[in-house]
Amino acid sequence: MSSLEEIELEVTTRGDVQSDRTSASPQPLSDSHQNGMTRSQAWNLYVSHFLSTWNIRTYEFAAIIFTAAAYPDTLIASSIRGIVRTLASICFSSIVGRWVDHAPHRLKTLSSTISVNRISVISAAVLWFFIVRGNTTQGSLESTSSITRDTMFGLILFLGVLETLSASGNMLSMERDFAVTAAGPDGQPYDLTHLNSVMRRIDLICKLIAPILISVIVSATSVQIGVVIVGAMSTASWGVELLCAKRVWDLNPRLRVLKTIEIGDSSTLLQSLPPSSSCHKISQALCRYGQDFENYFSSEVWIPSMSLSFLHISVLTYSATFITFLLNAGFSLDLITIARAAGSIVEISSTVVTPIGVHYLSKTKGYGRLRGVVTRTNEDSEDSGVGLLERFPEQQTATEAGLERLGLWGISWQLLNLLPVVLALWSLSPETTTTTLPTIISRILGPIAPQPLLAFTLFFFLSISRLGLWIFDLTTQQLTQTMNPASQRSSFAGVEYSFVSLFGLAQHVVAIVLHRPEQFKWIALMSLGATAISTVAYAGWVWKMRGHLVHWERIGKGCECVKVRLRHVR
Known part of the structure; x- marks a missing residue:
C-alpha cells in the first residue's frame, strides 16, 4: 500500500470515528437526510431553544431579586445560593453530560x-410566593415564621440545584447532540456554523432583555407579582417548547435513530467488589467521574476548551465585581449601563461576524499540517489541484481550518483590546477610589464620569473586546462539537462546564482576598495575564494542528508586489 493510500485510509477512518455512530440499522436514510436541515426544522429548533433560554435567563436574574426581597438585611442568603449553585455545577456537570451521551x-x-x-x-415560584408574601404582609412573623421561611428557602436551594443541572443538561442536549445531529452539511444554509451562531444570538439577546424586563415588571408592580409572572411564563411555555422539539425530531430522520451505547470494561477493583455493595456503587461512580476527566484531557481539542474556560477567571467583563469597583472609582451608574448595553450589542454582532469569518477563512488554502499530516501545496502548480488535499474530506477540513484561524483572531483581538483597559484602570487616581456610602450614592446618581477620556478608553476597548471573546467562544464550541466522538460530546462539554464554574469561583475568591478598591488594578493585571495564557495556549494548539500561525511566504509575496509597484511608480 502506498503512503498516499495510507493517508487516505487514516483520514477516512478518523472521519468514521468522529461521525455520529448512532445508526440502529444499515438502512439508508431518506433524501432529507442528505439534503440537511430544512427551514421549518430550523425555526422550530430556534423557538424551542428561545423558550428554554428565556426561562433560564429570566429565573436566573429573578431569583436574585426574590432572594434580596426575602432577606433584605443581609447578603448571606444570596451568597449561600450562589455557592450552592456553583458547587453543584462543578461536581455534577460532567455526570449530566455523560447521561446525555448515554441516553x-x-x-x-x-x-x-x-x-x-x-x-x-x-415549584420554586410557589415557595417564593409564600416567602415574599410573608415579608410584605403586616405582621410577617405571624404569616411566615423565621423557621418556616428558612425551611422553604432550603427547599428552594434544592430546587435551584435541579434547575441549574437541568439547564446545563438542556444546553448540552440541544447544543452538543440535537443541533449537531440535525444540522446540514458544511456549506448548506443550515449547517452547524449557522445553527450555533443563531442559537448563541438568541442566548445573548435573552441575556440582555430578560433581566431588564423582569426588573421593569417588579418595579412597576411588586415582587409578589413578579414571582407569579415568572411561574406563569414557565408554565405557558412548557408545552410549546416540547411541541417544537418534537416537530424537529419528527421531521429529521437522523434525530429519530437511536444512539448506540458503548459500555467500557470494568476495572479490576470493581470486579472484585460485590455488585450490590455500597463500596461498589461509590467506586463505580468515582471511576466514571474520573473517566470523564480522563476522556477530556485525552481529547484532541481539550486545549481550546481549557483556554475558553480559563477566561472565566477574568474580571474584565461587565460583572457584579467590576461594576462595584467602577461605582467606587467614580463612574456613574448611567454611564456603566450605557457601556454595558453597548458591550451586549457587540457580543450579539459576533454571531453575525463568525459565520462570515469562517466561510471566508475556510476558502484560504492552507500551508502546513492537516491533523498532523504534512500537506504543503503549491498554489502555482496545476497538479496541486488534484494532489493530496483532494483525498481529504475537503469541506469538513476546510471548515475546521476556518474555525481554528478565526478563533485565533478572536482571542488575539480580545487580548489586544484589554491592554488599554488595564492601562486605564492603573491610571485611576487614588482619590477616585474612596468607598464612603455618600460618595457611592452620589456617583450612582451622577450623570457623567469624572474623567471623560479615561472613561471612553476604558469602556470603548472593553466593549469591543467582547467581539473577540464571543468569536472565540463560538469557534471553540463548534470545534469541540465536531472533533469529539459523538459518544463523548456532551460529557466533554460537561467537564468544560465544571471548569468554567471552578474558574468563576476562583474569580470571586480572588476578589475577596484583594477586596480593597485600590487593589483592583492587581486583579485586572492578573485577568490580563490569564487572557494572555489562554491566547498562547490556543496559539500553540493551532501551531500543532496547522503547522503554522502566519503565512510568511504570502507576506513575502506581498512585499515583493509592493516593491515592484514602487519601481513602476518611480
Whole structure:
C-alpha cells in the first residue's frame, strides 16, 4: 500500500470515528437526510431553544431579586445560593453530560431536561410566593415564621440545584447532540456554523432583555407579582417548547435513530467488589467521574476548551465585581449601563461576524499540517489541484481550518483590546477610589464620569473586546462539537462546564482576598495575564494542528508586489 493510500485510509477512518455512530440499522436514510436541515426544522429548533433560554435567563436574574426581597438585611442568603449553585455545577456537570451521551432517545432526553427545569422553576415560584408574601404582609412573623421561611428557602436551594443541572443538561442536549445531529452539511444554509451562531444570538439577546424586563415588571408592580409572572411564563411555555422539539425530531430522520451505547470494561477493583455493595456503587461512580476527566484531557481539542474556560477567571467583563469597583472609582451608574448595553450589542454582532469569518477563512488554502499530516501545496502548480488535499474530506477540513484561524483572531483581538483597559484602570487616581456610602450614592446618581477620556478608553476597548471573546467562544464550541466522538460530546462539554464554574469561583475568591478598591488594578493585571495564557495556549494548539500561525511566504509575496509597484511608480 502506498503512503498516499495510507493517508487516505487514516483520514477516512478518523472521519468514521468522529461521525455520529448512532445508526440502529444499515438502512439508508431518506433524501432529507442528505439534503440537511430544512427551514421549518430550523425555526422550530430556534423557538424551542428561545423558550428554554428565556426561562433560564429570566429565573436566573429573578431569583436574585426574590432572594434580596426575602432577606433584605443581609447578603448571606444570596451568597449561600450562589455557592450552592456553583458547587453543584462543578461536581455534577460532567455526570449530566455523560447521561446525555448515554441516553439513546434524543427527544426523551431533551424533553426530560425541559420538564425537570419547568417543574423546579414552578415549584420554586410557589415557595417564593409564600416567602415574599410573608415579608410584605403586616405582621410577617405571624404569616411566615423565621423557621418556616428558612425551611422553604432550603427547599428552594434544592430546587435551584435541579434547575441549574437541568439547564446545563438542556444546553448540552440541544447544543452538543440535537443541533449537531440535525444540522446540514458544511456549506448548506443550515449547517452547524449557522445553527450555533443563531442559537448563541438568541442566548445573548435573552441575556440582555430578560433581566431588564423582569426588573421593569417588579418595579412597576411588586415582587409578589413578579414571582407569579415568572411561574406563569414557565408554565405557558412548557408545552410549546416540547411541541417544537418534537416537530424537529419528527421531521429529521437522523434525530429519530437511536444512539448506540458503548459500555467500557470494568476495572479490576470493581470486579472484585460485590455488585450490590455500597463500596461498589461509590467506586463505580468515582471511576466514571474520573473517566470523564480522563476522556477530556485525552481529547484532541481539550486545549481550546481549557483556554475558553480559563477566561472565566477574568474580571474584565461587565460583572457584579467590576461594576462595584467602577461605582467606587467614580463612574456613574448611567454611564456603566450605557457601556454595558453597548458591550451586549457587540457580543450579539459576533454571531453575525463568525459565520462570515469562517466561510471566508475556510476558502484560504492552507500551508502546513492537516491533523498532523504534512500537506504543503503549491498554489502555482496545476497538479496541486488534484494532489493530496483532494483525498481529504475537503469541506469538513476546510471548515475546521476556518474555525481554528478565526478563533485565533478572536482571542488575539480580545487580548489586544484589554491592554488599554488595564492601562486605564492603573491610571485611576487614588482619590477616585474612596468607598464612603455618600460618595457611592452620589456617583450612582451622577450623570457623567469624572474623567471623560479615561472613561471612553476604558469602556470603548472593553466593549469591543467582547467581539473577540464571543468569536472565540463560538469557534471553540463548534470545534469541540465536531472533533469529539459523538459518544463523548456532551460529557466533554460537561467537564468544560465544571471548569468554567471552578474558574468563576476562583474569580470571586480572588476578589475577596484583594477586596480593597485600590487593589483592583492587581486583579485586572492578573485577568490580563490569564487572557494572555489562554491566547498562547490556543496559539500553540493551532501551531500543532496547522503547522503554522502566519503565512510568511504570502507576506513575502506581498512585499515583493509592493516593491515592484514602487519601481513602476518611480
